[in-house]
Amino acid sequence: MLWLRSLIYYIFTALIAMFIGAIAGKEWGLTFALVVISVACLFHLVNLNRLHYWLKHPQVDNVPGSLMLWQEVFDQIYDEMRKQKKSKERLASTLDRFLSAAEALPDGVVILDDYDRIEWCNPASCEHLGLNRKLDMGQPITHLLRHPSLREYLKQQDYSHPVIIRTTRPAEQTLSAQMVPFDSTRKLLLSRDITQLERVQTVHRDFVANVSHELRTPLTVVGGFIETMIDMPTSDAKTRETHLQLMYDQTQRMQRLVEDLLTLSKLESGVQVREEEVDIPQLLQLLRTEANGLSQGRHTIEIGRLDRPRLIGNHDELHSALGNLVSNAIRYTPPGGTVTLGWEKRDDTVCFTCRDTGIGIAPEHIPRLTERFYRVDRGRSRNTGGTGLGLAIVKHILHRHQAQMCITSELGKGSEFAVKFPNARMIE
Template sequence: MRFRLHSRLVLWNLLIIGLISAILGYFLNFSLRREIEKEIEGQLLDQSTLAAAYLAKANPGKPMDEQADELGRLLNVRVTVIAHDGRVLGDSDVDASQLPNLENHRLRPEVQQAVREGTGSAIRRSDTLNVQFIYVARRLDPYILRVAMPLDSVDAFIRDLRSKLAVAMLIALGLTLVFGYIVFGLVSRPLREISTASKKLAAGNLDMRLPISGDEEIAALGTSLNTMAQNLSGKMTELSQGKQRLESILEAMGQGVMVLDQTGRITLTNTSIGALLGTDRAVTGKTPLEVFRSPDLENAVGEVLAGGEPRVLEMPVGPGRVVQANVAPVPNRSGEVESVVVVFHDLTDIRRTEKMRRDFVANVSHEFKTPLTSIRGYAETLIAGAKDDPQIAPDFLRTIETNARYLEALVNDLLTLARLEAEVPATMERVSVRRIVDEQIESRKNAIRERNINVSVECPDVEIQADRSRLSTAVSNLIDNAIHYNRPGGTIRISAEQQNGTLNLSVADSGHGIPSDELQRIFERFYRVDKSRTRESGGTGLGLSIVKHAIESQGGTITVTSRVGSGSIFTIRMAM
């Protein structure tokens, strides 16, 4: 049987009232009664202490029954004096003539406990008076003092509370019935109307409007549902726009993203996939093998769809391009794999950088190995006896010194290049370009004189915003190259001009020049146009790489023009 709302509310209220009544009844019968009995017991203990003190000061010749009667009147309790053998010596509620007829009290529980522990208590019906008492006994010498109080007043109090509780239950039941009818009129009927209209809304009839009736809360519910129906179409539009935003984010990702269904066919991709493949052709509906020609990717997708662990693999895509494919499952709510997503990361630049690093290590090893081999060979020859030959030893020692200087220059250049590549911010300040040029030429006047080179400087005394140390390093290396790779008796021309807020500083020489097919690589580390001539000149192959890093770290540029047989022109461009 199905009850309506107001009927269920009435039934719930009745159940709650019954449960509360049961709890209160238990409380009255047990908890409250026990607390009252504990309170009475405590009072009796206190009164037994007073009675013991009274008896201690009483006249020893006075009959014990009279003393018990007097204590009973003073304390308003029943007082019994019991000998240790159980005989009743006095009782405030029993006439003295009846004392010999009383039953021996030695086996009373409160008396036995008092004999053992000093005090004892018990709640039981008196065999003498046939009334329920609470007893407290105290052991004294040479007798036991017992005080008692009847519990008939407690029973009357509990019965009175039960009567009041029954009346309150009846009143609550009546109010519950009245409450049920009120709920039916104010809540149940409007809710049934709202339920009928809500079913129509759920069926898709968004033009349906709920009736506004009932109390304030019910009316607010109807208004809220009407507002929901009004805004539902707007929310659906927002969801559609949110989906479009997610698709836009997917399209904006730099990594290629590809989603495949349970059959292993592509269902969704972003535009980065086309960039990786170098084509804009549609790949939806195809398998990875058809698109990438990679059996490894096809197998990885199959394994992940079968419940395997996510896979990561590298594979070539087109000429010279390498990508990392991360294959991961997309489970549904039950944990089953329903699709696979593959994210492609372009590793081409990373692999190119790694190759450059390997080439750099190989070049450094080669550059160190040649002079070290020469030094070791000449040293071994000297040790073997050539040191005693005055004609050979000086030449060998000069060769060792030359190679050692070359190694020193190589280490210094490597350290300089490492500092520049560490991306430490440049210390920009106002720098006189003419002063830097003059300082570098002055420090090399002996080398210029030895090669009979004519140097001309056409540089105005202007200042630019630059890092003095890095600009000096760049100009130093360019002048060194112009000296070492020049012809004997050649010329070096250093000029500077201002153009559109930029200073163009050029270093031109009349050397052998650089072939045009070599110009793109001369700024690479250890790259030499003529390796034999470079080593003879003491060059390390790092000078132009240092120049490039020193200038570009300040926001400048370095370019070169050259013609074989006519020399080269290196131009530094720096903002003023």
């Protein structure tokens, strides 16, 4: 203990002074004691001054050195400074990692003080809420927001649920924002981009509504005829046969719809299928045979050029996708028209083409043709046996084969569906 060692030092000095006084006289003993105490006081004053100067500029690298007791004091200060420096470095590293993580968050984060002034925000919040990290620090957030619904949300101070914000600039976007108090004074304003989620929910709602609508019509027809047959058991054979044929047609339509739904679900699940070498001329001959069966002699089915006749892919999926394009061409081409199939080089690659001389498609419909249940003419599509899922299935199959479909059409003159396959799938 420092005070005990100092006490021993002064007791020892007093004993020496008494010994000198007993031998040489009291005056000499007192003089010795005063000189030793003065030197000790000067030594302490010098070290106190050095300590005072260091406290004005405390750095671990310039801790002063000394002798005896003061050296121990300075050593302890040096050890504490080193520990404090390491602790600061750890805290700074932790804070840097926290800030880096917050900067990288896809969700917006804004830290507000008790007066709703911005203390910190990450880049995502600037994008979502239109903030400026350099100019808006310290500003009340209610003065900076461009969304009336969010300003009203903050004004009401009911933070139990998020508020939905829809913006159109710079792009159409839907945001979810919520205030979260995290201590007695500060709050977090969190924002999240839910545009894709909302689109998925919209597609899901439309899908359920469309499926329900597509199934309701044939079920109504079948149910109505069954009731008629129950109420009129003595109806003539011709009427009964007509009713049964209509019921059969409607049940076939429901069966096709269910099969297409199962196919689409399988494709969307992402299950990989076995790929093989596909003989394109053989596949086109098969498509031509099926087209002639569907046409019943009402159309002319031709096969055009055949370049680089082999491809790596799944035969069954390609048969389904390309066959869907051919059947659509037959359905929407009036009797006497021509449907031409081809496999030709185009733009340094090879593509499947299906041209028809049918009714054509208006330009505004072309971008939406591959949407589920989208129809240009609903009545005509149902009359020709379409389920509204064919081109959606085609889109998924082509995506699995890294292929792209290009549609060109003119009303009254026909259409062309061209499917471009990547060169990596071609076999010389």
